[in-house]
Amino acid sequence: MTESNNTIGSGKSFKGFVGRLVQNQLFIPIAALLVLVIFNLAADPSFFKITLDQNSAGDPVLSGYLITIVDYASELAILAIGMTLVTAASGGQDISVGATIAIAGSVVLRVLCGTDSRPEKMQAPIIVAFLICVIVSALFGAFNGALVAFFKIQPMVATLILFTAGRSIAAWINNNELPIISDPSFGYYGNFIPGIPLPTPVFIAALCMVVIALVLKFTNLRLYAQAVGINPSSSRLNGINPQMIKFLTFVILGVCVAVAGFIKVSRLSTINYSVVAKDIEMDVILAVALGGNALSGGKFNMTASILGAYVIQFLTTTLLKFKVDSAAISAYKAVVVIILVVLSAPFVRKKIGELRKKITARKVKAAKEGV
Amino acid sequence: MENGAVLEMRGICKYFPGVRALEDVDFTLREGEIHALMGENGAGKSTLIKVLTGVYPKDGGEINLTGVASNAHIRSPQDAQKLGIATVYQEITLCPNLTVAENMYIGRTKGHLTNWKKINADAEKLLDELGIPALATQQLGSCSIAVQQMVAIARAVDMDCKVLILDEPTSSLDEQEVLKLFNLMRSLKEKGVGIIFVTHFLEQVYEVCDRITVLRDGKLVGEYIIEDLPRVKLVSKMLGKDFDDMADIKSESDADNIDYNDIPVYEAKDLTGTTGIKPFDFEIHKGEVNGFTGLLGSGRSECVRAIFGADKTNGGKVWVNGKQVKINKPLDAMKNGISYLPEDRKLDGIVGDLSVRDNIILALQVMKGFFRPFTRAQAEAFADEYIKLLSIKTASSESPVNSLSGGNQQKVILARWLLANPVYLILDEPTRGIDIGTKVEIQKLVLKLAAEGKSVTFISSEIDEMIRTCSSLIVMRDGKVVGELKGDDLNQNKIMATIAGGEGK
Numbered sequence: 025m026t027e028s029n030n031t032i033g034s035g036k037s038f039k040g041f042v043g044r045l046v047q048n049q050l051f052i053p054i055a056a057l058l059v060l061v062i063f064n065l066a067a068d069p070s071f072f073k074i075t076l077d078q079n080s081a082g083d084p085v086l087s088g089y090l091i092t093i094v095d096y097a098s099e100l101a102i103l104a105i106g107m108t109l110v111t112a113a114s115g116g117q118d119i120s121v122g123a124t125i126a127i128a129g130s131v132v133l134r135v136l137c138g139t140d141s142r143p144e145k146m147q148a149p150i151i152v153a154f155l156i157c158v159i160v161s162a163l164f165g166a167f168n169g170a171l172v173a174f175f176k177i178q179p180m181v182a183t184l185i186l187f188t189a190g191r192s193i194a195a196w197i198n199n200n201e202l203p204i205i206s207d208p209s210f211g212y213y214g215n216f217i218p219g220i221p222l223p224t225p226v227f228i229a230a231l232c233m234v235v236i237a238l239v240l241k242f243t244n245l246r247l248y249a250q251a252v253g254i255n256p257s258s259s260r261l262n263g264i265n266p267q268m269i270k271f272l273t274f275v276i277l278g279v280c281v282a283v284a285g286f287i288k289v290s291r292l293s294t295i296n297y298s299v300v301a302k303d304i305e306m307d308v309i310l311a312v313a314l315g316g317n318a319l320s321g322g323k324f325n326m327t328a329s330i331l332g333a334y335v336i337q338f339l340t341t342t343l344l345k346f347k348v349d350s351a352a353i354s355a356y357k358a359v360v361v362i363i364l365v366v367l368s369a370p371f372v373r374k375k376i377g378e379l380r381k382k383i384t385a386r387k388v389k390a391a392k393e394g395v
Numbered sequence: 396m397e398n399g400a401v402l403e404m405r406g407i408c409k410y411f412p413g414v415r416a417l418e419d420v421d422f423t424l425r426e427g428e429i430h431a432l433m434g435e436n437g438a439g440k441s442t443l444i445k446v447l448t449g450v451y452p453k454d455g456g457e458i459n460l461t462g463v464a465s466n467a468h469i470r471s472p473q474d475a476q477k478l479g480i481a482t483v484y485q486e487i488t489l490c491p492n493l494t495v496a497e498n499m500y501i502g503r504t505k506g507h508l509t510n511w512k513k514i515n516a517d518a519e520k521l522l523d524e525l526g527i528p529a530l531a532t533q534q535l536g537s538c539s540i541a542v543q544q545m546v547a548i549a550r551a552v553d554m555d556c557k558v559l560i561l562d563e564p565t566s567s568l569d570e571q572e573v574l575k576l577f578n579l580m581r582s583l584k585e586k587g588v589g590i591i592f593v594t595h596f597l598e599q600v601y602e603v604c605d606r607i608t609v610l611r612d613g614k615l616v617g618e619y620i621i622e623d624l625p626r627v628k629l630v631s632k633m634l635g636k637d638f639d640d641m642a643d644i645k646s647e648s649d650a651d652n653i654d655y656n657d658i659p660v661y662e663a664k665d666l667t668g669t670t671g672i673k674p675f676d677f678e679i680h681k682g683e684v685n686g687f688t689g690l691l692g693s694g695r696s697e698c699v700r701a702i703f704g705a706d707k708t709n710g711g712k713v714w715v716n717g718k719q720v721k722i723n724k725p726l727d728a729m730k731n732g733i734s735y736l737p738e739d740r741k742l743d744g745i746v747g748d749l750s751v752r753d754n755i756i757l758a759l760q761v762m763k764g765f766f767r768p769f770t771r772a773q774a775e776a777f778a779d780e781y782i783k784l785l786s787i788k789t790a791s792s793e794s795p796v797n798s799l800s801g802g803n804q805q806k807v808i809l810a811r812w813l814l815a816n817p818v819y820l821i822l823d824e825p826t827r828g829i830d831i832g833t834k835v836e837i838q839k840l841v842l843k844l845a846a847e848g849k850s851v852t853f854i855s856s857e858i859d860e861m862i863r864t865c866s867s868l869i870v871m872r873d874g875k876v877v878g879e880l881k882g883d884d885l886n887q888n889k890i891m892a893t894i895a896g897g898e899g900k
C-alpha cells in the first residue's frame with residue numbers, strides 16, 4: 025500500500041524502533057488508536073469482547089464493539105482513499121461526498137425498484153444497479169473535477185454546489201418516494217452473507233484497499249498526484265498534464281462514493297435522503313488529516329489515511345458506548361481533533377523530538393557518571 | 396570598539412546537528428561603507444546574516460552595535476529591526492497589491508487613524524530624495540522588480556536603519572536596473588549607512604564595494620580592502636585553492652567539428668509564441684552549443700519556451716532531424732528528444748517536497764508512461780548513478796529536494812534531464828544563483844555533452860559565461876532576433892553593441 029519506508033520494519037533494538045516510529049507518519053494515528061484502546065481497557069474491558077451469536081435468520085454472526093467499529097468504518101475507509109488522492113493533487117477537499125452518497129444510493133434503489141417503490145421482486149440484477157451507480161457517481165465526480173481542474177475553482181467552493189444540491193437531486197431521482205427493497209439478498213452487502221460471521225462491508229473495504237494498493241504499485245498515480253499537488257507548473261514542464269490528474273482524482277473519489285453509497289443503502293434496504301451519510305465528509309477529511317497528510321496537498325500516505333478512518337470510527341463508537349448524547353458527539357470529537365492536530369503539527373513534533381534527545385543525553389550522562 | 400564601526404560581530408559560533416555552520420567568525424561593518432560578504436554556497440554567509448537578523452539564535456560570540464547596544468541579544472527579526480538592522484531579500488517580501496506608500500509604511504503607523512495624505516506626501520519626498528522612479532500612489536505590483544526592491548530599501552531607510560543587509564538583490568535585475576540600484580546604494584553610503592552586500596556576481600562586488608569579507612566552510616578567511624584583492628585572488632580565497640580552470644575551459648571545446656551542412660537536429664521556421672515574441676527562425680546542429688542573449692525581457696526565455704512547447708505557439712513549422720513535427724506541449728518536445736531546464740528553479744524546476752530520487756526520475760518516468768512505473772530498484776539505480784556523476788551533495792536519495800542547497804537543486808534538475816537522454820538540451824540560466832565551483836562544473840558539462848554529439852542551447856545573464864561555452868550567439872531585443880554572432884564576433888564589445896542596437900548609428 026505504501027512505500028516500504030512507511031511500513032514498520034522490525035527494529036534491531038527497541039530504541040531504534042521507537043525512534044523510527046515517532047518519525048513515521050503512521051505514528052499519530054497509531055498513538056491515537058492506542059490511547060483509545062487503553063482508555064477503553066481501563067474503563068470497561070468488556071468493550072473488547074467479541075461473541076458469536078445467531079442473528080434473526082439463524083446464521084452465525086460475530087458481534088461486539090470491535091466488530092461494529094470495523095464494520096461502520098468501511099465507508100469511511102473507502103472514502104478516505106479517494107479523499108487522500110483529491111487532497112494530494114488539488115490541495116483541497118471535496119465536501120460533497122455525503123450528498124453524492126445520497127445520489128448514489130438513490131440511483132441503486134431506482135434501478136432495482138423500477139417504477140414501483142415497493143416491488144415484490146427486484147427489477148434489475150444488483151450488479152447492473154451497482155454499475156449504473158458507479159457510472160453516475162463517476163460523472164458527478166467528473167463534474168466536481170472539471171470545475172476544479174479546468175475552471176480553476178477552489179475545491180471547497182466547487183463541491184459546495186453538490187453539497188447543497190445533492191440531497192435534492194437524490195430525492196428527485198426517486199420522485200421523493202422512499203423505496204424499500206424487501207428481497208433479503210440485497211441486504212447481504214451491507215450486513216452479513218449467510219454463513220459468514222463477519223460483516224460484508226469489511227470485505228468490500230478490504231477489496232478497495234487491495235485495488236488502490238495495486239493501482240499505486242502498477243501506475244504512477246502516486247508520483248503524478250504528489251508532483252501536481254506540490255508544483256503544478258514544474259509538473260507541466262515535465263510532461264504531466266496537471267489538469268487531467270486533478271480531474272482523475274475526483275473521478276476516482278466518485279467511484280469510492282458509489283461503493284460507499286451502495287453499502288449505505290444495502291445496510292437499510294432503503295434510504296433517507298436528508299440523513300444518509302450526513303456529515304460523513306467531515307469524518308473523511310478528518311481521517312486524511314489524522315493520517316498526517318497535509319490538507320494543502322502534495323505528499324500523502326494512503327495507509328495512514330485509512331488507519332485514520334478506523335481511528336475516527338473507534339472514537340465515535342467509544343463515545344456512543346459511553347452513552348454520550350449523539351448531539352454532543354461532535355463536541356467531543358472536536359476536542360480530540362484539537363489534541364491530534366496540535367500533536368501532529370510539525371512544530372510540536374520537532375519539540376517532542378528535541379525533548380526526547382535531551383532525555384536520552386541525560387540518561388547517557390547519568391550512566392557514565394555511574395561508571 | 397574600532398573607530399567608525401557601526402557593527403561588530405566577534406567570535407560568532409553557530410552549530411546545527413552534526414554541522415559547524417559558523418565557527419569563531421568576526422565581522423566588522425563601518426559607517427558609510429559597502430561591505431561584500433563572499434563565499435561559496437554553504438560557506439556560512441546566510442547563517443551569519445540569519446544570526447545577525449535574529450532568525451537563528453547564536454551559540455557563541457557577541458554582537459555590538461555602536462551607540463545602540465553592546466552584546467546585543469537579538470532573538471527575533473523584530474529585535475533586529477528595533478536595533479536598526481534592516482534586510483532586503485532576494486525575493487520581494489512586500490505586498491504587490493498595495494500602493495508604494497502603503498508598502499513603505501505598513502505596520503508602522505501609530506494609532507487607529509491614518510493620515511494617508513501625509514503618508515503619501517512623505518513617501519513621495521523620500522522616493523524623490525533617493526531617486527526611485529515610482530509614484531507613492533502607484534500599485535507596487537505595477538513597478539518593475541528593481542523598483543520594488545528599491546521601495547523595500549526605501550522602507551528600510553525610513554526606519555532609520557544603521558545597517559542595511561542586501562541579500563542577493565541583483566539576481567533578478569538586468570544591467571540597467573543593477574546600475575540604478577548601485578546608485579541608490581552609493582547615495583545611502585554617503586548618508587552614513589553601513590551596507591552588507593551578499594552576491595554571487597564578482598563584477599558587481601568590484602563595481603560598488605569598499606571591503607570584502609570572505610568566509611569558507613563556516614570559518615573566516617579574512618577581511619580585505621577591495622584594491623588589495625584582485626579577482627583571481629578572491630576566487631582562490633573563496634575556493635581555498637588556486638583557480639585556473641575558468642580560463643582554459645574554452646580550449647576543451649571543439650567547435651570546428653560541427654558540420655553545418657548536416658541536417659539540423661532541430662530547425663524552426665517562423666516560430667511564433669503567444670508571449671510577445673516575433674516570428675523567428677532557428678536551427679541547431681549536432682554537437683553545437685549556441686546561446687540566446689539579450690536584456691531581461693528581450694524574449695530569450697520566451698523563445699526557448701516556445702521551442703519546448705512550454706508556452707502556446709501560434710504559427711511556424713518545426714523539424715526534428717529533418718522530420719516535420721508538431722510540438723504543442725512539453726511532452727511532445729520530450730518525446731522528440733528535447734529537454735528544457737527552466738529559468739526559475741523554484742517555480743518551474745524542482746518539485747519541492749518530493750525526494751531527490753523522484754525528482755531525478757520524473758521526466759524519464761513521464762516519458763515512459765503512466766502505466767509503466769519504474770521499480771524501486773531501477774529508480775534507485777538511476778538516482779544513485781546521477782548523484783555520483785554530478786556529485787550532488789545530499790544525505791540520501793530519499794531526502795526532500797528542497798533540503799538541498801541551490802546549486803545542488805540545480806544539479807538534480809540537470810540530472811533529471813540528462814537521464815531523459817535528450818538529443819537537444821535547452822538550459823535557461825542553469826548557473827544563476829549558484830557558486831562558482833558549480834558554475835564551472837556546469838559549463839564543463841555542457842561542453843562535454845557537445846563533444847559527445849548532443850546539441851545544447853545555453854542561456855546566461857553573464858556574457859563571459861556565454862562567450863566561454865557557446866559557438867554561436869543569437870541576440871535578441873524587444874522580442875525580436877536582431878543578430879547572430881559566430882567565431883571572431885563572439886566578444887564582449889560586439890555582443891554589447893548588438894544588444895544595444897548601436898550598429899550603423
